[in-house]
Amino acid sequence: MKEFLLLFRQADFAYRDLSAEDFRALTKKWQDWAGGIAAEGKLGNKGSRLAQEGKVLKPGGVITDGPFVEIRERLGGFLVVKSDTLEEATTLAHGCPVLETGGSVEIREIVL
Amino acid sequence: MEKELESLKHLFKQEFSKMVAVISRLFGLQHIEIAEDIVSETFLLASETWGMKGLPPNPTAWLYTVAKQKAIHHFRRNKIFDTKVLPEITVRQELTDEAEALSFSQENIQDSQLQMLFAVCNPAIASEAQIGLALRILCGFGIDEIAEAFLSNKETINKRLFRAKEKLRAEKIKMELPPENDIPQRLDNVLHIIYLLFSEGYYSQTQNQILQQDLCLEALRLGLMLAAYDKTNLPKTNALIALMCFHASRFNARQAGEGEVVLYEAQNESLWDYSLINQGIHFLQLSAEGNEVSSYHLEARIAYWHCIKEDTPEKWNEILQLYNALLMINYSPSVALNRTFALYKANGQHEALAEAEKLKLENNHFYYVLLGELYKNIDNKKAKASFEKAFQLAKTDTEKQGIQAQLNRFTDEHTH
Numbered sequence: 001m002k003e004f005l006l007l008f009r010q011a012d013f014a015y016r017d018l019s020a021e022d023f024r025a026l027t028k029k030w031q032d033w034a035g036g037i038a039a040e041g042k043l044g045n046k047g048s049r050l051a052q053e054g055k056v057l058k059p060g061g062v063i064t065d066g067p068f069v070e071i072r073e074r075l076g077g078f079l080v081v082k083s084d085t086l087e088e089a090t091t092l093a094h095g096c097p098v099l100e101t102g103g104s105v106e107i108r109e110i111v112l
Numbered sequence: 113m114e115k116e117l118e119s120l121k122h123l124f125k126q127e128f129s130k131m132v133a134v135i136s137r138l139f140g141l142q143h144i145e146i147a148e149d150i151v152s153e154t155f156l157l158a159s160e161t162w163g164m165k166g167l168p169p170n171p172t173a174w175l176y177t178v179a180k181q182k183a184i185h186h187f188r189r190n191k192i193f194d195t196k197v198l199p200e201i202t203v204r205q206e207l208t209d210e211a212e213a214l215s216f217s218q219e220n221i222q223d224s225q226l227q228m229l230f231a232v233c234n235p236a237i238a239s240e241a242q243i244g245l246a247l248r249i250l251c252g253f254g255i256d257e258i259a260e261a262f263l264s265n266k267e268t269i270n271k272r273l274f275r276a277k278e279k280l281r282a283e284k285i286k287m288e289l290p291p292e293n294d295i296p297q298r299l300d301n302v303l304h305i306i307y308l309l310f311s312e313g314y315y316s317q318t319q320n321q322i323l324q325q326d327l328c329l330e331a332l333r334l335g336l337m338l339a340a341y342d343k344t345n346l347p348k349t350n351a352l353i354a355l356m357c358f359h360a361s362r363f364n365a366r367q368a369g370e371g372e373v374v375l376y377e378a379q380n381e382s383l384w385d386y387s388l389i390n391q392g393i394h395f396l397q398l399s400a401e402g403n404e405v406s407s408y409h410l411e412a413r414i415a416y417w418h419c420i421k422e423d424t425p426e427k428w429n430e431i432l433q434l435y436n437a438l439l440m441i442n443y444s445p446s447v448a449l450n451r452t453f454a455l456y457k458a459n460g461q462h463e464a465l466a467e468a469e470k471l472k473l474e475n476n477h478f479y480y481v482l483l484g485e486l487y488k489n490i491d492n493k494k495a496k497a498s499f500e501k502a503f504q505l506a507k508t509d510t511e512k513q514g515i516q517a518q519l520n521r522f523t524d525e526h527t528h
Contacts, residue, residue: 032459034436035435039471043439
């Protein structure tokens with residue numbers, strides 16, 4: 001079985017503006033979704049959520065605070081799933097809560 | 113006479129592992145079979161003597177004295193003590209004779225048992241026989257009891273135990289505690305074996321409920337032994353103890369629900385053992401120290417929530433999240449099924465059904481029981497077909513009866 005990296009991209013999302021209750025509900029959505037993949041035995045690595053802040057290093061030692069200006073969405077987190085084909089991995093990505101808040105999931109095979 | 117035999121049986125369980133541990137500690141694990149023989153001979157003598165003369169005033173002291181004499185006699189006769197053991201221990205402990213070294217003091221018993229626990233649970237000897245060896249050496253179970261627990265026969269069990277002891281010798285496993293820095297890691301394997309012992313009892317296919325309960329209580333005793341020793345009293349140890357307490361608290365209630373597949377649902381909570389539940393809560397609180405969240409932590413909290421009978425959305429959502437987290441640490445089909453059941457209780461039937469259909473655990477009868485439950489009132493035809501499939505796949509009569517009860521309910525209620 002191959003492994004695929006799911007990358008969650010999202011436009012700047014103001015998590016801080018969420019009420020405690022909404023935040024809990026959103027967390028639950030993520031956990032239930034990832035739990036569902038794990039229940040199929042297809043979770044390779046539970047991955048991590050990434051902090052909003054970051055730096056980008058470019059040729060010539062240019063450091064920026066992030067790619068926000070240039071691309072619309074930024075990386076919010078990742079997860080590794082196990083599946084035989086890219087199509088199946090894409091099916092697993094359905095239901096990802098990031099899609100409900102205007103984000104996207106990028107699915108890439110991990111080449112060992 | 114009967115009273116004597118009964119107390120002898122009880123004493124055997126209680127003392128066998130202690131005596132084997134103390135003797136093995138002194139003479140070395142390579143002589144473990146001799147240690148077992150000496151202890152067995154001691155009990156044989158006890159049954160003969162006590163049967164005629166009645167119980168001595170202090171039966172345990174009697175056993176220790178006789179075992180000690182027998183051990184010294186044996187090892188002296190074979191010169192094992194003089195040539196092999198004594199040169200080593202005089203350096204270590206400055207003891208000059210075996211009588212002094214072979215002490216059945218509380219302290220020595222405790223130390224020896226702890227060392228034996230680490231020796232038997234050494235990952236180097238990991239095999240199917242390890243659980244059997246633990247049952248025999250750490251818990252004092254008889255060969256016939258072990259055979260019954262594994263639904264096997266005495267011959268097979270004897271062979272397995274023999275192989276496991278060969279491995280102890282081949283790997284030169286010593287009776288000693290691991291160096292302090294290695295304890296947290298080596299402890300994982302010890303906890304895992306205790307967990308397996310407990311599960312063997314709790315989910316055992318044997319119909320002998322006393323045996324099942326004995327297995328579980330022995331596993332709990334081993335856990336408590338680790339908690340009594342500072343260096344092994346870690347949060348994960350406490351979490352495992354809590355888990356075992358919560359499960360064990362439902363023993364009587366489980367037995368009342370015999371024949372039901374969804375045992376928990378049918379349980380009468382007045383049969384739950386609340387002193388065990390409280391003990392579990394105590395250890396659960398202790399387990400919360402530190403940052404580590406082991407699978408025992410998650411399972412203990414799931415078991416804790418099951419000790420609260422009242423169904424609330426909060427309860428089922430907590431259970432669901434714990435199962436989600438557990439699956440991310442460790443996938444197993446049964447956890448996946450339990451998680452889907454929790455999803456049903458927390459998020460509703462339709463969502464759970466969609467998730468259940470994805471699981472495709474096609475040879476698992478519990479899977480079809482769950483599907484049957486989830487299709488109910490959504491697609492009764494499929495519900496019935498699922499229960500029928502579960503009936504075909506079920507392994508024991510008890511399970512088949514429970515599924516049949518579900519099927520009967522079907523023809524009565526749903527099709528009219």
